[in-house]
Amino acid sequence: MSAILSADDLNDFISPGVACIKPVETLPKQGDDVNPYEVTTEDKVQTQNPAPASISLTDCLACSGCVTSAEAVLVSLQSHTEVMNTLDSYPPLDVRYLLNKQNGLANGHTSPPPNAKLFVASVSPQVRASLAATYGISERRAGFMIEQFLSGSQGLRIGGLHNNRFIYVVDTNQAREACLVLGAEEVEDSVAKRSKPKPILTSACPGWICYAEKTHPHVLPHLSALKSPQALSGTLLKTALSKTLNIHPSQIWHLAIMPCFDKKLEASREELTDRWWRPSDSTNKSSLPVRDVDCVITSRELLSLASARGIQLSGLPLRPLSSSERTPFPDPRISHFLFPRHRRWQTEEQNAIAGSSGGYLYHLLLTEQARHQGSTISVQRGRNADVVEYSLVAPSGQSLMKCARYYGFRNIQNLVRKLKPARQSKLPGAARRMTPATGSGSASDYAYVEVMACPGGCTNGGGQIKIDDVVEILPQTRSEDVVNSANGPQSQKDWLRLVDEAYYSADSSEDTETREEDGDDVPMTNGNGHLNGYETSEQTVISGINVNEVHDFLYYWSNLVNIPVSKLAYTTFREVDSDVGKNKPASKKSDTERIASIAGLSGGGW
Template sequence: MSSAILSADDLNDFISPGVACIKPVETLPKADDSNPYEVTTEDKAQTQNPAPASISLTDCLACSGCVTSAEAVLVSLQSHTEVLNTLDTHSSIDVESLRSQPSYSLPPDAKLFVASVSPQVRASVAATFDISERRAGHLIEHFLSGSQGLRLGGRHNSSFRYVFDTNRMREACLVLGADEVAASLTNETSPKPVITSACPGWVCYAEKTHPHVLPHLSALKSPQALSGTLLKSVLSKTLDIHPSQIWHLALMPCFDKKLEASREELTDKWWRDSQSEDFTDTPIRDVDCVITSRELLSLASARGITLSSLPTTSIPRAERQPFPDPLLSRFLLRNSPSAQRPDSSTSGGYLHHILLTEQARHPGSSIKTVRGRNNDVTDYTLTSPNGRAILRCARYYGFRNIQNLVRKLKPARQSRLPGAAVRKPGGKSAGDSVGEYAYVEVMACPGGCTNGGGQIKVEDVVESVPATNGEILQAEKKTPKNQKEWLARIDEAYFSMESEVSEKEEEDEKTESSQHNGTNGINGHTRGTPANVINDIDINEVHNILAHWSQLVDVPLSKLCYTTYRRVDSDVGKSKKEVSRMNDSTRIAAIAGLSGGGW
């Protein structure tokens, strides 16, 4: 549940609880005059000043008794402070010694630090420092793993050994997503439409308030979750270390991604063999910590590092550590950027890729676009040369638009009058529904993920960047006009698709290719054959790399790439009178309105 006005560092000490919390006050530490810890009702809270409640993100995910924004839940375990504490507490695993010396004794407290960075975060940093998205990625990598970054400080001089672009796993999500939609089109019993599940704010909302939507959600993991599963499974397998010794940090544009990382379904218990000797009953998260673009600035500031002073060129090859598996290294660390087209949205381009995939299967077809009631609602129709509709899709961004979508997805009501027709909510007939869509891309934030609540704001830039960087950055106050211009600037960076590759980078990529496989592809497959390239993504290569991953870790893709959702009852402990007076939807809508959009 995303808010554009809060960050983990802005939280006060009060959580506004629901009428009943499934984690009773009695199970929390007893309150005393000096240090009270409790979650209580609002009438009591008005007369007290409680300290932070002893509740974890996982606890709050199991209940919707509390209606609050995701970042208003205590996120102390996922913040820039936690990143620093973890780096200072644990030394880095010496991978070279681990692989080359059989007698090497692994320190018990050592960890392998890895990070994944989303393109929206790079775009936010790019706009902040007036550089390209590609150069922003280099800057972030230097900060996380380079000799001038985090390793300069801390007790152990620990830093992140591997820094990955989530675009690589986004490509896998797009290919698998298109396969999922194609399968649903041939299965008459499959719920229509398939709906995006990459937005955790939307998923939480559906699970807690509209469980009838859950059968429609795509079973695919998000790029963040898929990256976490791949890194933990492959590194633990190839290096023969326990997943708990791998610490994965994700840099994301949205606070809700912290909630996603806390889901029990996204832990090692869902893909590891429970019969293995080192299996524990305590689930190990695939993503240990999530910080946002704004928190990245806080992380650098806390370490005394000026981000703008770091190099924006590719990290030296001597400092770039090879991934243990050559084929995956070739795929994950490829220099060439993934294309982000302006017509593909700022949220990964799921709908766009599905349309292009189906268009490739229907030569001569064209895509017709019709804008809805606002910029965040758009209909897409793939039509044959004779004008026949082949495929219908839609995009719904922002909480207010999502409400309209879920109303249309409610099961049809049968009138009690004899001979009456089945009616859909809102007075529409059963034939006039979103069931005509094959796919709907849903995101909680208006404008998509580049407008996530964790992105760097205009006022943040004014405080941290010299005013000479541009007219937008000279504004002293945030106004609707300059905020709109600022978002346009982030979008421009996101869609820049800079293809500049230095001669050194190009030479390094050719060298890695010849060392890994003797070709410029995977398993002898030459990348770039027009017949299997859709939306600049080599479909065969993605399928090959996924198959290789599954074979390497000896886990089926059904466990590695897919997840499940659950209905969460939201009326725990409430009387019928209380439920009828204010249900969850009403309260959430009120909060969404106050926070200025999203939810």
């Protein structure tokens, strides 16, 4: 689904769903010079190519007949062009002025205009790995390249009407750590209290969520209620900055750089807006909802953004921003979480076991293993490389927990078939007999399943840089090296292997050493990342993550913004039902009214 979509594909033919309300015109349009009395042959008619089908926003949002219709719309609404237009449309909001104002100082800073915006960004590790493989650098240096482009003196700020830049650039790995800790606890709680049916299914992949909501609502009770790292990063930035700077969330514009196009869908969900987390007494129901993530672009669109600004990414410094280029984050505790001084390293082998999609399953297994001394993790490959089963085995040989990983829609279809509820037999005299659905019976043995739409995981997202793009991006010598290392009929698979290596590999000792004058030793450094002193005395470290520190942070964040963690870190999912072609009561809105109301919501939804 997401692997074939890009902004450049919008002029291609889009095959409508079975119940599409806009039929495709197949007859050629008659010209003015056509003689109605002329007899023509069939071959002459066929030589006239009909215009490509045009499916608009109002056509697609009217139904759920096409799985990809909403994607095509949102690709056009969220693109590198939208980033440039927004940067050129609003003056920058001076954070230092707001901080000084709170302290009763001016220090030469002037009051920003009322339409000023604070620009912030979040970057996923898969994007950094894609750029690292492209330019032949480490994943960490790719992070420096991105922040120099978004925030540095040689990046986006050199052009545009207002010379805007992104004030804070954060790594989604920080929010991911919170998601991993909360996700493991969610599974433990559901097993102990049976609050959810087994297995719990990952909810971090929007392509998989869209598929489940539209076509397999029976799996919705199995979904984890956690937000994804992208969504949690957006909520954290919008709530913390609006609270500490005393500004409205609409004054903060958040860009997320992600590996797949489906993340644009996620950013448009109505549940991921300020209406979900703002206190009811402070929310104006008549105002439009403010998204936690305003725009999503992919790795390839990041290259398009640089090209549109005339910037060569390979020419940017591969080091952190200097202290003079950084703006202090308004809250030191939030800053310490978002911009840690030291990265949490794992070995390449550990990263490979965790997978390329965040390591949800691996963290859960390690958490349970820590509670059962002497237990071991058994790994067994399934029918293909994207299906893997895991078992936590006690020293006695007893199986303590079974989990699985399902990547790619072909495998996901097998999974959802196994999860179908039993259906009533239609045989005569067997009204009460229940027969299991086809293929069911084994999926309920799993406590947890990590589900991702892309084969190979998130490093293979549809928005990642492809092998064909490298030839156009890089100088001839470098592109030849890359193409030669990934050539032949399986060139894209070989290229994905290079991206995975960049994602899994720990940086060299030379690369991890950062001189004091170069800035703090962090992947994204334009925050006040040197602040320490918040470590707890008791530490439980799982796969490099200090669980106690994560809980301390969530408690502090919740108290700071006066919003419970249940509103900050969790979300909901819903069944999407198409009523196209169905008889609707007269009391319901007409299709035209319903389309207009949906199209007018900035919060959107699928």
